[in-house]
Amino acid sequence: MPGIMPRVSCIFVCLIISASCYSQNTAWLQGVWKGKSYLPGSDAAQYFSLTLRINTIKGKKFEGTLSTMEPYDTAIRYDTKINGELFEDYLTIKSTKVFYVRNSPGSQWLLSCINCKPPKMIFSLQNDKFSFKGSTEECYEQCKGTSEFVKDIKEMSAAIQDSLYALMHMEKPKDIAAASTKKDTVAKAQDEALASAVKIKDTAVAVQKENPPMPRTILAPPGDIAQVKDDKPLLASQNLLASLRRTKPSLIIRKSEALEVQQKILPVTDTLALVAKQNTTAATLKNTPLLKDSVALLPVGYTERKVNVIRTIPVDKDSITIRVYDNGVVDGDIVSVVYNDKIVIDKLSLTSKAVTLKIPVNTDGTNTLVFYAHNLGEFPPNTAKLEIIYGAKEEDLTISSDYTVSSSVNIVYRK
Known part of the structure; x- marks a missing residue:
């Protein structure tokens, strides 16, 4: 327990002083991480290759991309x-x-697994390797597996x-410290060499500006070619050719006039006459009419699909406002x-x-809000952004559905 208090105090102080303090401690996550994913009890050779790219970090939240690939053919991926x-x-x-999706012949990626609850990826630092590893448990049986990402700390x-040794409450080994110092020295020398090369290039550019090259002949713009009579007098150097009769007329380029075509944009009508505005103001939400009419007939095959409840939201209002649009x-x-x-x-x-x-x-009782996918779009699965607004509160959710699973949100009234 004595080792816990300094850690908590440090985090508390960082959060109080500024957000930048936290970002300095999380900079280690930025960049590319290689890893693998495998099923429990599977053979060591049976796994998928993973590439995690962390593009942005804001406070303790981050965004990026994840590629899941066949280890022996990375073109087969999503x-x-x-x-x-x-x-x-x-x-x-x-x-x-x-x-992006590319399936192998005769098989398809099980993309519905992205609906699974994200596992806790536990930090570890052993044998000069820093990793985070976690197992998916609360999901479909075929989606349960373990994913891990690893980096050699000597390469950092x-x-x-x-930052990582402080995160793990471990003392940095002397050999690691010496190696990193040497590496930083080499990197500094490389940066200085690069800066010197840039300076030389800038000097050359400055000299070129002081002594600009002869101007080039500007070509005429593209257009129609027209023949004209050549009545240009010969230069003195061409007198020897004066006796030669010119048989070819000169050519000039007559610039074509572009035709301006006005295209009439046809109006687009949504499937329902609903209020549709990306940046909805508070006044617009307030004036949104309460739904009275609905379609009783359910979509074909609706009851045959599994319903996956991704969130249960308690509300203290007798109505809610939902906003639905494409995610990404x-x-x-x-x-x-x-x-x-x-x-x-x-x-x-x-x-x-x-x-x-x-x-x-x-x-x-419970109110159910179910998203039924009619297609998977160009990039499966079918994914929608859902905002649920009740009073001054708002919930933002990403809803993913496919031909086998319809994702849903439960709304429960509580005073």
Whole structure:
């Protein structure tokens, strides 16, 4: 226990002083991480290769991409956008959107696994290797597995090494410190050499500006070629050719006039006459009419699909406002939203423009909001962004569904 208090105090002080203090301690996560994913009890040779790219870190949250590949043919893969969060001794990674898929002949990636609850990826530092590792447990049986990412700490800078040893409450070994110092010295020399080369290049550019080259002849713009009579007098150096009759007329370029074509943009009508505005103001939400009519007939095959409840949200209002739009790249996803076994949004083609709808909350029992996928879009699975607004509170969710699973959110009234 004595080792815990300094750690907690340090984190508390960092959070109080500024957000930059925290970001300095999380800079080690930035960049590319290699790893693998495998099923429990599987042969050591049976695994998938993973490449995790962390692009941005804001406070304790981060975003990037994750590639899952066949180890012997990395062209067979699928790539997802991810977000995650850093904690004291672990992190979580959640796939939010598939944006590239290439299946192998005769088999397909099980993309519905991105709906699984993200596991805790526990930090570890052993044998000069820093890693984070976790197992998916609360999901479909075929999706349960272990993922881990590893980096050789000797390949990291001295500052990153210091951050990781401090994170793990371990003293930095002397041989690691000496090696990192030598590496930093070499890197500094390389940076100085690069800076010197850049300076030489800048000097050369400055000299060239002082002594500009002869101007080049500017070519005429492209267009139609027209023949004209050559009545240009000969130069003195051409007198020897004066007796030669010119048989070819000169050519000039007559610039073509571009035709301006005005294209009429046809109006686009959503599947429902709903309020659709990405940046909805508080006044707009307040004036959103309460849903009265809905479609009783459920989509074909609706009851045959498994319903995966991704969140249960308690609310203290008798109605909620939902906003639905495409999550990330618009790729042609079509979805129906079923509320308490009635269609409230029918076959909506998701775009970056949000569709807004106010729906009543049944104060007795559980209200279910189910997303039914009519297709998988260009980049499976079918993924929508859902915002649930009640009073001054708001919940932002990413809803992924496919041909076998419909994701849903439970709304429960609580005073």
